[in-house]
Each structure stands twice: as structure tokens, then as C-alpha cells.
Amino acid sequence: MTEVSILTNLSPLAAESTNSPAATYADLHLYIDGEFIGVQQRRTLSVVDPGTGQAIGELPFADASDIARAVDAAHRAFGVWKRESPLVRSDILRKAAALIRERAHEIGCHITMDQGKPLHEAVAEVISSAEHLEWHAEEGRRIYGRVIPARSPDVQQTVLREPIGVCAAFSPWNFPFNQALRKLAAALAAGCTVVLKGPEESPSAIVALARIFHDSGLPPGCLNIVWGVPSEVSAQLIESPLVRKISFTGSVPVGKHLAALAGAQMKRMTMELGGHAPVIVCNDADVERAATMLASYKFRNAGQVCVSPTRFFVQRGVYERFIDRYLDEVKKIRVGYGLERGVTMGPLAHGRRVAEIENFVVDAKEHGAEIALGGARIYPAGNYFAPTVVLAPSNQTRLMNEEPFGPIVGIVPFDELDAVLAEANRLPFGLASYVFTTSIHNAHRISRELEAGMVNINHFGMGPAEIPFGGVKDSGFGSEGGTESFDGYLVTKFVTQLN
CATH class of the missing domain: 3.40.605.10 (Aldehyde Dehydrogenase; Chain A, domain 1)
Incomplete structure (x- = not known):
């Protein structure tokens, strides 16, 4: 697949004018x-x-x-x-x-x-x-x-x-x-x-x-x-x-x-x-739906999300179909100033993150991966980086080993579940994970074997207040949300009294 530029889909930066009535910043104390x-x-x-x-x-x-x-x-x-x-x-x-x-x-x-x-x-x-x-x-x-x-x-x-x-x-x-x-x-x-x-x-x-x-x-x-x-x-x-x-x-x-x-x-x-959340898309998945959902979810907040799906593993039988739909959806992302109407992705929060994402891209190219979309900063002012899709990065790349925390994703094909589960669990992170399959057998097996604090199957369901949010391994311990959230704020006292 040849490299595709998405810059023509991006709106001009108009940082001096917004459509919001809030033109002044908050007082800080x-x-x-x-x-x-x-x-x-x-x-x-x-x-x-x-x-x-x-x-x-x-x-x-x-x-x-x-x-x-x-x-x-x-x-x-x-x-x-x-x-x-x-x-x-x-x-x-x-x-x-x-x-x-x-x-x-x-x-x-x-x-x-x-x-x-x-x-x-x-x-x-x-x-x-x-x-x-x-x-x-x-x-x-x-x-x-x-x-x-x-x-x-x-x-x-x-x-x-x-x-x-x-x-x-x-x-x-x-x-x-x-x-x-x-x-x-x-x-x-x-x-x-x-x-x-x-x-x-x-x-x-x-x-x-x-x-x-x-x-x-x-x-x-x-x-x-x-x-x-x-x-x-x-x-x-x-x-x-x-x-x-x-x-x-x-x-x-x-x-x-x-x-x-x-x-x-x-x-x-x-x-x-x-985290460095794995995504597993099986041959039996609703491929178009999965690709559409993952395109918007991956690039929300410019990819600066601890549960952002970052390592995509797509079974070979649907790999090309997934890539085609995913790239089409990513091309629709409109990057610009966050107060402009119609913008769907803003800048990175720090200039240092822009330089870091550039380094991820350089490293991926040096290891033979294909940059299918994006791959460069955009606009002369601000911390803007194009949504970037990297195809077939090896597990020697930084992208497949370090959390990028930015608008970049790696997509690789896989053949057997044994191999993809081993690769998904290879890293020391264990926060969020994502699975797309219509097979009950696959869903049960993958959810049991993934080493993650949260497993999402065919949807994204980690936001509600009543669910425990937290990870395992290097992704931490304890939960925020759900009844488990009180565990870290309470001590247990035993009282025994002879009447």
C-alpha cells in the first residue's frame, strides 16, 4: 500500500478566531x-x-x-x-x-x-x-x-x-x-x-x-x-x-x-x-464496524489516552478489508484548533510530544514499516501532528514496545490466536485491551488469556462510574470507579467485646 497524505483534508489553523463565547482564560489559584x-x-x-x-x-x-x-x-x-x-x-x-x-x-x-x-x-x-x-x-x-x-x-x-x-x-x-x-x-x-x-x-x-x-x-x-x-x-x-x-x-x-x-x-x-493497549480483530469480526469504531476511538484527544488502542493485530483473512476501511475513516479526521467548529482532533498538549511522535515514525521507517497515512507535524504554530497509521511494524520497533501517547497506531496481521495472545501479553503493560469477534469461543478464550485489567469485546465500555477502572502488571494496581474504588480509602477495623 502506498503512502497517503491526509494534509489536504485538514482545515487551515485559525487560532486567532473561535466560534466560542469564552474568549478569555480562567483565573488560576x-x-x-x-x-x-x-x-x-x-x-x-x-x-x-x-x-x-x-x-x-x-x-x-x-x-x-x-x-x-x-x-x-x-x-x-x-x-x-x-x-x-x-x-x-x-x-x-x-x-x-x-x-x-x-x-x-x-x-x-x-x-x-x-x-x-x-x-x-x-x-x-x-x-x-x-x-x-x-x-x-x-x-x-x-x-x-x-x-x-x-x-x-x-x-x-x-x-x-x-x-x-x-x-x-x-x-x-x-x-x-x-x-x-x-x-x-x-x-x-x-x-x-x-x-x-x-x-x-x-x-x-x-x-x-x-x-x-x-x-x-x-x-x-x-x-x-x-x-x-x-x-x-x-x-x-x-x-x-x-x-x-x-x-x-x-x-x-x-x-x-x-x-x-x-x-x-x-x-x-x-x-x-x-498502557499500550492491544486490539485483536478476528476473521469472524464485523470488520467494517470494528474499523470505523477504532478510527475515532484511537485518535480522540490526539491519542493522548492511557487506554488508547495502540497495537492492532488483525487476522490475515480480513487484514486488507480492515486496512482499507480504517484508512478511509482516518482520512475524515479534521485537525485544527479545538474551539473551531468541525474540528475532530486538536493539537498535542506538549511540544515535546510532537518531537517524540516524530521519533516513533523515524524508528518505524528504519525498521522497514510502511507509513500509510500521516507521519509528520502540520501547521507552523501549535503542537499539531497528522493522524498516523503504520503498517506491519515489527516487534523490534519502538511503536510496538513503548506507549506512544499520541496520534500514531501500528497495525500488523496475524494467523493463529496462540501467537497473537503471546504478542499481546509480551509487554509489561496491562491496562486496557480490545477484542472484535462474533465467536463466543474466541471471546471467552481471549478475555480469559489477555493480561489486562479491562477487556472490551465488540464495544468500548470502560467509562461508567459503576465499573472498576484499573490495570495489572506495570499498569498499576487498585481501581477507580465501581465499589472497588472505596477499597483504597478505607481501613478495616475489627472490634471484639466481651459483654
């Missing part, structure tokens, strides 16, 4: 003990619009005293919040969910400006997050203990589940609103308090969350927001004896580093780390 704190005499970081390369805001960095104050406030608030009625906590979370829906468009505009994703994706991220608050608001009312029948009639034995304490949460830049909210929903519903360090690159969503909880009546100190040099902030938070729980979403190397720090302090952890 720290939020400590119920107080919004501006720059004052603190260090700052310029927040850059990845679609234009222009600075749009100044983010105040917390100093060591700010972080200590945030931890102290969370510790003090925990003494009250853990004793608060679950019905009161539920009511506050529900009020916050309602405010999220009311403010979704404005928040989404600001996410597009600092993170880059198209406006419709940003708004959808915000609106869908409200459900997570509502679900946890209800489930938080049902955190039950149990009674264990004793061996003596004079003994009463009970098991209590109690909030663990102050939680230090670290959330990523790719889904700045949703990923932070997942942590806050579980922690607050369980009766914990939080110090959250959000992503300095896309901070507006986190400040919006602070305002929402503030306006919903969350008591001061229950939620605190700090910014700063990540290594400095994480070290101070994790080393604090008042912090009892760590929740991190991000890359495998950083996650392992933080886990080592937390492990040395014997602190509970939830780690949702990177």
Missing part, C-alpha cells in the same frame, strides 16, 4: 483551607495554549509553607469530615454534580485552551464526570461493616470500615477534569480529605473543581489544591506523616518512583499507570 490564593510573591509558571503556542495565564506555585498548610488543613478537617453523616456528604457531592453540569461549557472552553482537545470532547469530559459524583454520593451511604457470629454468646464481634485519613492525589493533564474528579469522588464520599496536585500544564479544570466544591458547601480543608515542581511537591506530600494515602495517575516511571517513596512510609496507594 491555589486553594488551601477554603481560601483561593493568587500569585502574590510566589513563583509562577506560564500556561501555554498548545494550539497557538501562546501564553494564556500564570499559575502560582506553592512554596513549602503552603504545602504544609494544606496538609495541616486537610488533617484538621478530617477530624470533622470523617464523623459527618454520609447523607450530608452525599448531599454536598450531589450539589457539586449539579454545578458541574451548569458550568460545563465554560470549563470545557478553558480545557480546550490549555489542553488542546476539541471543545466537544472537553465538554463531554466535564458533563460525564458529574455522574461519578452522583454515583459515589449514593454508594458512600452504603459503606457497611458486618457482624461476625462469635464462638461465645457473651462476645460481640464487628468489622468496621473507616476512612483512612488525609489523601495526597496526583492527577494527569490528558483528562484534567475527569481524572481528578474520580479521586475526589471516592475520597470525599468515603470520609477522607484531600490535598490534590493537578497538572501544571492544564490547570484550569482543577481550579474549576475547587470553585465547584467551594460553592457546594464543602467545609474548608476537605479539599486543597497546590501547584509546583512535581518532584518537590510529591516528595513533601508523601513524606508527611499526616498523609495516609497516595493516589496517582500518570506514567509508569513516575508511578514507580512515587510508589517507592510511599512504600518506604508504608502508605496505602492506588496507581493507575500507562
